[in-house]
Amino acid sequence: MPLLTYPRIPLDGLLRRAAERDGDGAAVTTELGTVTFAELDRDADRIAHWLAGTRAGVVGVANILDPVFPAAYYGTVRAGRTLVLLNPFYGEAALTHACAATGLEVAFVPASVAELLVKIGDRLPRLRTVVVTDADDGVVPGAAIPLATALAGVPCGPYESSARNVEEVACVQFTTGTTGRSKGVRLTHRNVIANAAQIALAHQLDAGSVTLNHLPLYHTMHLNSAVHAGASQILCRSADPVASLGVAARSGATHYYGLPARLYRLAADERLGQASTEGVPAGGRLKVVMCGGSALAPAAARRLREALGVPVVQGYGLAELSPLACNQPLDAEPEPGAVGHPIPGTEVRIVSLGGRSPVEVWSTGEIQIRGPQLMAGYLHDDEPSPVDADGWLSTGDVGYLDDTGGLHLVDRLSDVFKYDNELVSPSAVERVLAEDPRIADCMVADWPDPVHGAVVWAGVVLREIPGGYGDDLCGTPGVLDVLDSVAERANARLGHAEQIRRLEAIDAVPRNPGGKPTRRELRKRLHLRAAAEQAV
Numbered sequence: 001m002p003l004l005t006y007p008r009i010p011l012d013g014l015l016r017r018a019a020e021r022d023g024d025g026a027a028v029t030t031e032l033g034t035v036t037f038a039e040l041d042r043d044a045d046r047i048a049h050w051l052a053g054t055r056a057g058v059v060g061v062a063n064i065l066d067p068v069f070p071a072a073y074y075g076t077v078r079a080g081r082t083l084v085l086l087n088p089f090y091g092e093a094a095l096t097h098a099c100a101a102t103g104l105e106v107a108f109v110p111a112s113v114a115e116l117l118v119k120i121g122d123r124l125p126r127l128r129t130v131v132v133t134d135a136d137d138g139v140v141p142g143a144a145i146p147l148a149t150a151l152a153g154v155p156c157g158p159y160e161s162s163a164r165n166v167e168e169v170a171c172v173q174f175t176t177g178t179t180g181r182s183k184g185v186r187l188t189h190r191n192v193i194a195n196a197a198q199i200a201l202a203h204q205l206d207a208g209s210v211t212l213n214h215l216p217l218y219h220t221m222h223l224n225s226a227v228h229a230g231a232s233q234i235l236c237r238s239a240d241p242v243a244s245l246g247v248a249a250r251s252g253a254t255h256y257y258g259l260p261a262r263l264y265r266l267a268a269d270e271r272l273g274q275a276s277t278e279g280v281p282a283g284g285r286l287k288v289v290m291c292g293g294s295a296l297a298p299a300a301a302r303r304l305r306e307a308l309g310v311p312v313v314q315g316y317g318l319a320e321l322s323p324l325a326c327n328q329p330l331d332a333e334p335e336p337g338a339v340g341h342p343i344p345g346t347e348v349r350i351v352s353l354g355g356r357s358p359v360e361v362w363s364t365g366e367i368q369i370r371g372p373q374l375m376a377g378y379l380h381d382d383e384p385s386p387v388d389a390d391g392w393l394s395t396g397d398v399g400y401l402d403d404t405g406g407l408h409l410v411d412r413l414s415d416v417f418k419y420d421n422e423l424v425s426p427s428a429v430e431r432v433l434a435e436d437p438r439i440a441d442c443m444v445a446d447w448p449d450p451v452h453g454a455v456v457w458a459g460v461v462l463r464e465i466p467g468g469y470g471d472d473l474c475g476t477p478g479v480l481d482v483l484d485s486v487a488e489r490a491n492a493r494l495g496h497a498e499q500i501r502r503l504e505a506i507d508a509v510p511r512n513p514g515g516k517p518t519r520r521e522l523r524k525r526l527h528l529r530a531a532a533e534q535a536v
Helices: 013-021 037-052 068-078 092-102 111-119 147-151 189-202 220-229 241-251 260-268 298-308 426-434 477-491 519-535
Strands: 026-030 033-036 058-062 082-086 106-109 129-132 169-174 184-188 210-214 232-235 255-258 288-291 312-317 324-327 338-342 347-351 365-370 393-401 407-412 417-419 422-424 439-449 453-462 500-505
Touching (some): 013 068, 026 037, 033 037, 037 068, 058 068, 058 092, 068 082, 082 092, 092 111, 092 169, 111 129, 129 147, 184 189, 189 220, 189 324, 210 220, 220 232, 232 241, 241 255, 241 260, 260 288, 260 439, 298 312, 298 426, 347 393, 417 453, 426 453, 426 477, 439 500, 477 500
Parallel strands (some): 082 169, 106 129, 210 232, 255 288, 288 312, 453 500
Antiparallel strands (some): 026 033, 169 184, 312 324, 347 365, 365 393, 417 422
């Protein structure tokens, strides 16, 4: 494993260092052009100068897929302000929670988010200024101001970083809330920079790398690791996954970053194997496809690997870990459920579910992690800390370690359930279902049962077939026959407790904007349905 070293500098120092090393180098490229490291650093300076003229201490920045995001991100930190990461896909409730919980005073957001902030402004008494980052024509909602107007007359000279202590909190980002209430995570300068260096090592990034981000959001782990390495970033804003391969080929991308929802679409697209450039559809320089957010089914990963001729790699992490902790090797086909080895500087262990004692290799228990990327804590003191006195973070995930130290993820602790006294992992059942060629996507959860405690419920998205299944997808005898066959095939490979006892055809697996299945909300609906059935 490579030795982890990282600079003890403020977070915005990553950009300053990159600009000093290669100012003319391409930092961020979109279909509109390229911004160099020096230009990006100057933009961050201007935003820092503007913030210095305000009394704001807490600044929100929406992580949109645009060069304005890294400028506002580093500029806010450079001004010594606490940065709050705002997901531009937040609904009204989530946005209100994030802004109110942090005491947000200034926001750099696109017009769509600005409109929502104006709407909920009476609930945010501390929010004084909304800066719209995508309104060049000056048309903005309410009392918001365009970024160009805010920066008019602002000094253009260098701004010396106001951050003095790398142990100070640099930013707050919120958990997805898919397994419980969304929590604000406090990350220090050291946390984020350490993880940037860890990711650069694990993903083999350097100054010659070109990363393509085919993501709906600008994830800070990709931003900071690329800037740390001096790599060039391509932001592909087209939703078409096949079009993103063309962008990768034209830009000479070496690393392709995507989310499961889009990679599933790409794997199923008939155009994937029809054209090639230098023998590889995404270009001859492509080395790896990286998938994050949630697990990608082995069948989809295999299809992409065969079509693109490069490894399809996944990792594991949490917002509390800045976020990456483990990564699959870039040069080997992983086993189903394997999420790789700890990245440099990170320790992983498994403890018993009923206690806190470490367990043996191959034994299942709760995953605990520690390392320099571990958060400083949650935003509010009333949130119980998952970190013990020795610095181990209890992740809430169930897994095991193999004899090489590789981590295998079984499921979320909150998602596993018991049939009689046997533990059932929804993800394990999903992996078996996903290998059926008739299944495009699936989701498994517990259905309450008065005799056994819970039984397996599965919702499956059926692939389209020539001639179709009939006029009524969920009610025709043809579909019912297919569902019976799917259940029979899967149950032949599943244990007694894992047997699928309720199977339904669904239109789509419910997912959040980041692509993660929203199992918590599904379970609530299933439990209400079960209660209604049992009451009859």
